[in-house]
Amino acid sequence: MPKIFLRVLISNLFQMRILLIFVFLSLTFSQSYAQELRPKVSITTEKLGSGVNPELFKNLKEQITEFLSFTKFTEKVYAPEERITCSFDFTVEKALGNDGFEVTLYVSASRPVYQTAYQATVFRALDKQVEITVNAATNLEFTNSFYRDNLSSILCFYANMIIGFDENSFELKGGDKHFEIALDIANSAQSSLPNASNWSATDNTTNRYTLVNQIVNNNKYDKIHQFYYTLHREVLDVLTTNQEEALDVFYASIKEIEDLKYFSNDYLPKTIFEIKAEEIRNLALALEDNERLEVKKNMQALNPANNGRFWNSLGKKAPMNKPSDIEPIDNSKSIIMPASGIQNLNGTPVMDANSLQRNSQGTTAKRIN
DSSP: OHHHHHHHHHHHHHHHHHHHHHHHHHHHHHHHTOOSEEEEEEEEOGGGGGGSOHHHHHHHHHHHHHHHHHOOOSSSBOOGGGSEEEEEEEEEEEEEETTEEEEEEEEEEEEEOTTSSOEEEEEEEEEEEEEEEOSTTOOOOOOSSSOOOHHHHHHHHHHHHHHHHHHHTTSTTTTHHHHHHHHHHHHHHHHHOTTOTTTOSSSOSSSHHHHHHHHHHOGGGHHHHHHHHIIIIIIITTTTTOHHHHHHHHHHHHHHTGGGGGGTTSHHHHHHHHHHHHHHHHHHTTSOHHHHHHHHHHHHHHOGGGTTTTGGGGGSOOOOOOGGGSOOOOTTSOOBOOOOOOBOTTSOBOOBTTBOBOOTTOOOOOOBO
8 A cells, every 4th residue: 555655646746837837938938939929909999870780890809919929020038027018009090891990000109218207209100091801810920021912911010110219229220120120021021012092102201111211221320310219218217217318418418409300301310319309308398498498499490390299398497306305226115206197109107307107116028039
């Protein structure tokens, strides 16, 4: 009897050991190959009225969410907590017949600012008059170098744009590879859909192709790439630990891009300044009077579309704590500056010069090549 009991015990221990090894390897594998995006997808069909099949778009939402969540768009290793928070919001405008629909797509993505609870928007796009086909046979497919269908190409395009801008916020021009892939997708779609203005190289100066082409093929925008990187890595990520230095770098970076005013109507600068306008305004409010007014003058020339909304308000200085008044970082609590309540279009709080909610758990992602 003791021998039988011993054999059973040994057998059970062996099986448990095998099971633990399997669980460990499964967790290691899943974390090593975590995909890049953490998407939130919504589809609004109210404009279609009662004639819409709700199951059709419910299934489409699930397909898009699964496609963006589980497709691996890079060769890099992303830990689960490093996945990029993004949203894809579809509004179905009208039915076109033959299972075709016209939709408006709003895309946004953000990344955490070092040692804070604040999420900085890294990319935003509003894509109108998007034509897609939706039926029971709809099947999304990963595609970088050939055209399969419009929706698959659009999703892959924006996935690469999101990753590219996110990488650019951590490393100067670090996202170049993904912008080149996005341009390949645009070129392939353009060849297959010559009449689609959102992919066209000639019909529209504010479309997908124009934006990515200006990023990849025009070095006159090098200063905007430098500014974008500096604003994230040398200003926002430093603001908690060395506010005075961060504001000095911010002011110098605005001075550096002064001559971009000659390209203020170009799509890439307009896109960047539209994304970062609130942060620029709120940082400027913390500067000394002469510096703040200099930022006001530069931004009125660089981004005139936001004069009324942001730049004209730089005439008066907002009260702000001096660096010596800000408590040092303490892992046991948050550093709180009263929140302003301003929000980005995606609903996340906007950083304010005298209101950033600091949280010691916030970190910038470090990705493994």
